[in-house]
Amino acid sequence: MHDVVIVGAGPVGLFLACELGLAGCSVLVLERDPEPHSPFKAKPLGMRGLSVASVEAFYRRGMLHQLLTASGVHDDPGADHDAHEPSALRGVGHFAGMVLDPALVDVAALPYRLPSPAMEVLLTHLESVETLLSGQASQLGVEIRHGVTVSAIAQNEESAVVRAGEHEYAARWVVGCDGGRSAVRGLAGFEFVGTEAQLTGYSMHVTVADSEELRSGINLTPTGIYLQPSEGHIGMMDFDGGAFERSQQPTRDHLQAVLRRVSGTDVTLSDVHLASTFTDRAMQTTTYRRGRVLLAGDAAHIHSPLGGQGLNTGIGDAMNLGWKLAATVHGYAPDGLLDTYTRERHPIGAAVLDWTRAQVAVMRPGPHGQAIQAVVRDLIGTRDGTTYMFERLSGASIRYDLGSEHPLVGRSAPDLHLENGTRLGDLMRDGRGVALDFSTGQCLRDSAMGWESRMRYAAGPAKNDLGLGAVLVRPDGVVAWAGDRTPDREAFERAAGHWFGGPEI
Missing domain, CATH: 3.30.70.2450 (Alpha-Beta Plaits)
Structure with missing residues (x-):
């Protein structure tokens, strides 16, 4: 029996497989298509835009350089990290067909942004992304089977069984990443609600x-x-x-x-x-989990491709789910950790559906649509308007409610850079969380060692610590806790226990 069976070998399913494989889980991926290659995944129809959040995900797992190469990008921004100041964005996309001017983005207003090897936007194609991820997954021991059509799913309190043809595949958990017409979604009885097509x-x-x-x-x-x-x-x-x-x-x-x-x-x-x-049907499941079956990507939410949000939202789902499911498999997840997947990601999916609905309303032919277009054009002709749009398109506006008033907690961590050359992104390649301690006395060292197999500890002064004394970063790159110049050890330990379970004995 496998730890996890993933149905669907697209970018979302493969990224999740890599996350689980990196954590030492036994993973089987089942894909309906008999061959991984398709003309619809290659240029030109397979072209997709990866947002800042998605590019950061590849960077944090050590795959950015390979992704850039596969995408035909030879100007690697990681060649000079500190010189890559985000003062001149390459491109920021469009809203309802109205292209945004990168020069109008107020970079200084973006929350906790620091120079990073991750590009602002990366134009790539599905074939290159899937080839990279499938190769990475195979290296991590993930088994991928093509030409497998799922016809039934049964589950109990201990496991789930996926039937495909004459074969049954047992696993402790099943994740449907099988797209907008997800078989897993229907077979597992997920409720799928939303609005019908306008175009x-x-x-x-x-x-x-x-x-x-x-x-x-x-x-x-x-x-x-x-x-x-x-x-x-x-x-x-x-x-x-x-x-x-x-x-x-x-x-x-x-x-x-x-x-x-x-x-x-x-x-x-x-x-x-x-x-x-x-x-442009905009539909979403009411929950992302039913028992031992979970959904990610288009299996959980569908909408029009306006703004290139679908692939990026799916990668965000996989990044959020992977470490939580792995912790559950290995038995050290604190109570309720897996339920935070739906709690954190469902509102993100709902916001994306509304984002695409708004664009459809703006584009609608006739005097009403044209009147709204005129208003929106005026708004995106301003610095504040374009900056707002960029925050939504890039993922910079995403913040999970983790119960803290600190403005950094719940956001994607900036790429903090220690003076010894160590970068946060480099510390995240093995899929563990990270405790960065900027205090001169390294006061969190002993506390962090209690979770050594689940987080890395790095200490020392930073080139730009943003006024912080320490930060605790979850494996998905989200800040779980932030302390001041003299970090509170008890507060750190409470946060670590909340997200990583009890310390090791």
């Missing part, structure tokens, strides 16, 4: 006979939106009430008619190489 979206790789008819970049029009990130790669959204179902294969004539209507041109498609459809 049909299309992503296609085509040959355009008269490409000069179409503008490059993102184009918000009176009848919808279309974008052309590169020649022949076109996305568009048609406000048809979601009438064109994903199960239908879009023909050349249909795609051409929609593109003409949305773009307001007489453009001609001479050939269609690949095409897929989606909608």
Whole structure:
């Protein structure tokens, strides 16, 4: 029997598998598709944007350089960490097709931001991400099986059994990472609620006979939106009430008619190489756990791809769940730790659904939508407006309610840098938590040693300690506790026990 069976070998399932493998869990990944490679995962249709939070996750697990290389990025910002000041952002995305100006982001206003090897935004493609993660997972002892379709799930108080064809796979826990049409979600009886589609979206790789008819970049029009990130790669959204179902294969004539209507041109498609459809249905499960079955990524929440939030939210789910599930498997998780997964991540998913709904409302054709667009354009033309948008898109605004009034607790930890050259990100590669002690007397050393197998302890003055005396960082990079110049040992020990269980004997 495995510790965990993960259903779905996309980026979310593979990232979670790496987290669990890093913690020494026995993990089996089951994937329905017979082959890992697909033209829809490669360029151009497989292109995705990774947010700051997602790039930080790869950095904290020592995979950033490999990710940059696989994504074709040769200007590695980690080459000179301290020189990588975030004063000139490369790009910050868009809201409802209205592109944000990076120069308007007030970097100084961002909460606890420090220079980091992690880029602001990384444009990559699914194939490179999955290849990197599957290789990493295999090195950590994770078994990945393709061509396996799950048909039933049964569970009791001790374990769960996944049936696929003639085979049954037993595990202590099962996690569904099998996408928006999750089999696990339905088989385990999760309630899935939300709002229905307003539009049909299309992503296609085509040959355009008269490409000069179409503008490059993102184009918000009176009848919808279309974008052309590169020649022949076109996305568009048609406000048809979601009438064109994903199960239908879009023909050349249909795609051409929609593109003409949305773009307001007489453009001609001479050939269609690949095409897929989606909608803006915004749905979420009411909980991310039922007994010994959990959900992550699109299995737990679906929405339109506006703003590139889906993949990034899923990686955040995996980062949050991985260490908590591993602690539960190994038996040292404090009471209720696994339940904090839903408590922390469900509001994040709900906020993303509303974020995409708001964009659909703004883009809606007609005088009402255009009136809202005019207001939003004015707002994002200001420094405060663009900074707010960037905080939401990058993940910088995420803060879990961990019951502390300290403004850093619950946020993603800044990449604190000790004067001896040690960086917080480097200390997190093995998946343990980190206790950073900036006090001159290293007053937390003895206390931290009680959790040595679950956290790393590092002490010494920092290049920029942000006025702190010490911080306790969870394995997912979230600050669990922060102390002043003279850290309170008892407070530190309470926080460590709350998140890491009792100290070792």
